[in-house]
Amino acid sequence: MNIDIRITGEPLGLADCLDIVSDTACGGINTFIGTVRDHTKGRKVTRLEYECYESMALKEIRKICGEALSRYGIKNILVHHRVGVLIPGDVAVIVIVSDGHREQLFDSCRYIIDNLKQKVPIWKKEIYEDGEAWVSAHP
Amino acid sequence: MKIKILAFGIVKDIFQSPRKELEIMDHADVATLKKVLEQNYPELKRLKTYFIAVDQEYATGPEILNAQQEIAIIPPVSGG
Numbered sequence: 690m691n692i693d694i695r696i697t698g699e700p701l702g703l704a705d706c707l708d709i710v711s712d713t714a715c716g717g718i719n720t721f722i723g724t725v726r727d728h729t730k731g732r733k734v735t736r737l738e739y740e741c742y743e744s745m746a747l748k749e750i751r752k753i754c755g756e757a758l759s760r761y762g763i764k765n766i767l768v769h770h771r772v773g774v775l776i777p778g779d780v781a782v783i784v785i786v787s788d789g790h791r792e793q794l795f796d797s798c799r800y801i802i803d804n805l806k807q808k809v810p811i812w813k814k815e816i817y818e819d820g821e822a823w824v825s826a827h828p
Numbered sequence: 829m830k831i832k833i834l835a836f837g838i839v840k841d842i843f844q845s846p847r848k849e850l851e852i853m854d855h856a857d858v859a860t861l862k863k864v865l866e867q868n869y870p871e872l873k874r875l876k877t878y879f880i881a882v883d884q885e886y887a888t889g890p891e892i893l894n895a896q897q898e899i900a901i902i903p904p905v906s907g908g
Contacts, residue, residue, distance in 0.1 A: 723908045739907070742836050742900060745884035746907075770907060782908050802908060810881070810900075811907030812837035823838040824906035828876045 698773040701780045715788030727777035739772040742810040753804045761797035764788035834900035859889040
């Protein structure tokens with residue numbers, strides 16, 4: 690395994706992800722788990738609806754992972770993103786990097802999630818008790 | 829020429845459809861497409877920003893369009 694990318698409507702399991710990156714040759718694993726918050730700017734969030742332009746999203750995630758591999762000298766990257774309807778507490782994204790020094794592991798993990806949030810065509814709509822809004826759509 | 833446009837997120841709401849066909853002059857570039865879209869759908873101008881993707885790659889403006897490409901509107905992304 691080198692780069693494992695998945696966009697799925699199924700719940701994400703951390704244990705499964707760790708199994709995929711498991712590598713006895715590596716001395717460190719860094720994980721970022723993005724979860725659904727139950728409030729935004731004082732409004733209670735009841736659920737999120739994620740949608741995705743899948744062919745382009747996979748391409749963009751692949752590019753980001755490729756950049757991270759060459760920039761940080763790490764060996765393995767896993768990025769799994771869930772789409773569909775999620776409720777507070779659900780895991781929306783898991784990023785795992787392994788094999789490298791811990792500085793590179795922390796930096797590369799941050800690089801991947803920061804770039805994913807900026808470039809990858811995935812969108813979420815927040816549904817509140819009293820309305821809904823596409824996140825970040827308007828200034 | 830007639831081009832097909834994919835819409836996602838808030839743009840799907842603006843179009844009231846996940847895809848639209850649009851008549852645009854032959855050899856139009858991406859910047860021209862944005863102008864035509866904004867004339868037809870002024871709400872696009874109220875977005876924080878939006879990009880056009882051509883064949884699953886972000887376009888910057890001068891790219892020449894043809895009817896065979898996969899053209900998509902990418903409103904501000906919010907994954908993660």
